[in-house]
Amino acid sequence: xxxxxxxxxxxxxxxxxxxxxxxxxxxxxIFFERGTVPGEKNVSGTGLSPKCFxxxxxxxxxxxPHERVATMATLHLSDERNVETNMFSFTPSTNAPYPxxxxxxxxxxxxxxxxxxxxxxxxxxxxxxxxxxxxxxVTRDSAGRIDGVKTDRGEAFKADLVIGADGVISxxxxxxGIRDKWDPSEVAMILNVDFGAARKDIDAVIGGNxxxxxxxxxxxxxxxxxxxEGCHIGxxxxxxWWKKNPHYYLDKLFALEGVQQQIKLCKAKAREFQxxxxxxxxxxxxxxxxxVMLIGDAAGFxxxxxxxxxxxxxxxxxxxGRVAKKALERGDVSARSLAEYERLWRDSPIGEEFIGxxxxxxxxxxxxxxxxxxxxxxxxxxxxxxxxxNVAESHTExxxxxxxxxxxxxxxxxxxxxxxxxxxxxxxxKPPSRPPDARVARALKWLLPKVLPFIARRAARTENRxxxxxxxxxxxxxxxxxVQAKARxxxxxxx
Amino acid sequence: MNTRDFTxxxxxxxxxxxxxxxxxxxxxGCGNCVIICPMFLWKLEGKKALLAEDYEEKCLECGACxxxxxxGAISFDFPGGGKGxxxxxx
Numbered sequence: 001x002x003x004x005x006x007x008x009x010x011x012x013x014x015x016x017x018x019x020x021x022x023x024x025x026x027x028x029x030i031f032f033e034r035g036t037v038p039g040e041k042n043v044s045g046t047g048l049s050p051k052c053f054x055x056x057x058x059x060x061x062x063x064x065p066h067e068r069v070a071t072m073a074t075l076h077l078s079d080e081r082n083v084e085t086n087m088f089s090f091t092p093s094t095n096a097p098y099p100x101x102x103x104x105x106x107x108x109x110x111x112x113x114x115x116x117x118x119x120x121x122x123x124x125x126x127x128x129x130x131x132x133x134x135x136x137x138v139t140r141d142s143a144g145r146i147d148g149v150k151t152d153r154g155e156a157f158k159a160d161l162v163i164g165a166d167g168v169i170s171x172x173x174x175x176x177g178i179r180d181k182w183d184p185s186e187v188a189m190i191l192n193v194d195f196g197a198a199r200k201d202i203d204a205v206i207g208g209n210x211x212x213x214x215x216x217x218x219x220x221x222x223x224x225x226x227x228x229e230g231c232h233i234g235x236x237x238x239x240x241w242w243k244k245n246p247h248y249y250l251d252k253l254f255a256l257e258g259v260q261q262q263i264k265l266c267k268a269k270a271r272e273f274q275x276x277x278x279x280x281x282x283x284x285x286x287x288x289x290x291x292v293m294l295i296g297d298a299a300g301f302x303x304x305x306x307x308x309x310x311x312x313x314x315x316x317x318x319x320x321g322r323v324a325k326k327a328l329e330r331g332d333v334s335a336r337s338l339a340e341y342e343r344l345w346r347d348s349p350i351g352e353e354f355i356g357x358x359x360x361x362x363x364x365x366x367x368x369x370x371x372x373x374x375x376x377x378x379x380x381x382x383x384x385x386x387x388x389x390n391v392a393e394s395h396t397e398x399x400x401x402x403x404x405x406x407x408x409x410x411x412x413x414x415x416x417x418x419x420x421x422x423x424x425x426x427x428x429x430k431p432p433s434r435p436p437d438a439r440v441a442r443a444l445k446w447l448l449p450k451v452l453p454f455i456a457r458r459a460a461r462t463e464n465r466x467x468x469x470x471x472x473x474x475x476x477x478x479x480x481x482x483v484q485a486k487a488r489x490x491x492x493x494x495x
Numbered sequence: 496m497n498t499r500d501f502t503x504x505x506x507x508x509x510x511x512x513x514x515x516x517x518x519x520x521x522x523x524g525c526g527n528c529v530i531i532c533p534m535f536l537w538k539l540e541g542k543k544a545l546l547a548e549d550y551e552e553k554c555l556e557c558g559a560c561x562x563x564x565x566x567g568a569i570s571f572d573f574p575g576g577g578k579g580x581x582x583x584x585x
Contacts, residue, residue: 041582044585110585169561187562189531189559196584230584239559271584277558
């Protein structure tokens, strides 16, 4: 029987980061991977965020053969007819907070290249890697304390600490008694079709505009993300959302003309069908117990907005590796001692991400992953742009008609503003659950639905000329004080 | 386009042991597994979940059926080390 200081279960980016950190601090470390090589079991959205390169020095040496740097992201909107109505792009800000963030949005890579490279860094640091090995559960000593793991090869490995880096269906978490399976509302399923294409074709058609999101009235938000010689096209949603088989929605995504154009213009050929689950929590709660720390998806550390996982897995892996060293120096691996792990991740970018967790989930569930919302959000955005920019009538007439064009969307807009967007804005800027925030949200939720539909009803009664209502109202309550103030100033100047 | 055609594009070292099953006694026939499986490996027979016989060759090991099973009738465990799905372009 082999004895280690730390056993890491899982050879993904989180497991490798944990093993690397632990081994570098001098701990005798082993990590297990059930595939024949790391990355063989993993599916990813492909995009590594700039945070990965800001926070991990070793990541800056990353040089993978099929990387594509995404310098632009594009959001496409398509309506109930499955017709694309709008397209918006964004690029890194010239005022981005740090250099990498100013250079690109993501660096798109394949897990089959990233994971083995990261595992290589861990083994170079002295960690032992055992592949083709499934850990079947934690083991306990005669006193019931967790003292290692057993594998499907019939071997047992002993260690003072076990780090669970084994993904959504964490064997470590379940056999250590930390939790059973997640609630369906806490997990999402994401389906991908991987396509291969010639680098020159993707360079010509896509270039750096390598992150396309397809927000629709018919399916939960889809995406096509491009790497150097391929792309992932897919979509996903919470496990408790699916009313029909995922292919029903996938068919509609693939029927979109824009998606078809990308495939045809890049001469892309389908190579692989992929599906995987990711955690989608508002706030992870139990991430450690006696002798065990959970990291990455095993802990529920995917970002609640777009389920970015690799960065959070690596960051939590690094923290767990550090805490392992300190706990072993203290000679105390009890939950009380490992509570330091939760203190550290709460105080890190991981914890930051979950400050607005519930509000973000409200927004994602209410709008992002909700085609029913797309049925009014998308035409509303289109009508707003059309109303402002069309040349079908004189601009004067168009401006006059704009409010009437947007009035039908008011009831849903108001409800969504109060329910999803206001809490999002408030919670993103401050810690959650502070009484004044809740009061503001409640007040707005009460006030807005009363005021705006009233205006909308008035508008509806005035022959579709919203301006006949709003202009006097705006004049009375908003513009009049300014006009009066200006008149007073003029008067005073004249005096 | 029928995206079901893409489900042929799966690479596997087919496991020789069972890693997925449903207990017909416990199954309440909710059909969640039938709805969720992107490989169409489940059907309801006599109001009980029935797994395709050749599931070892097709299953993506995503665990979605196990995750949505309301009554805990579905058991899922990963196939043995080195076996099962091989994701080439994840």
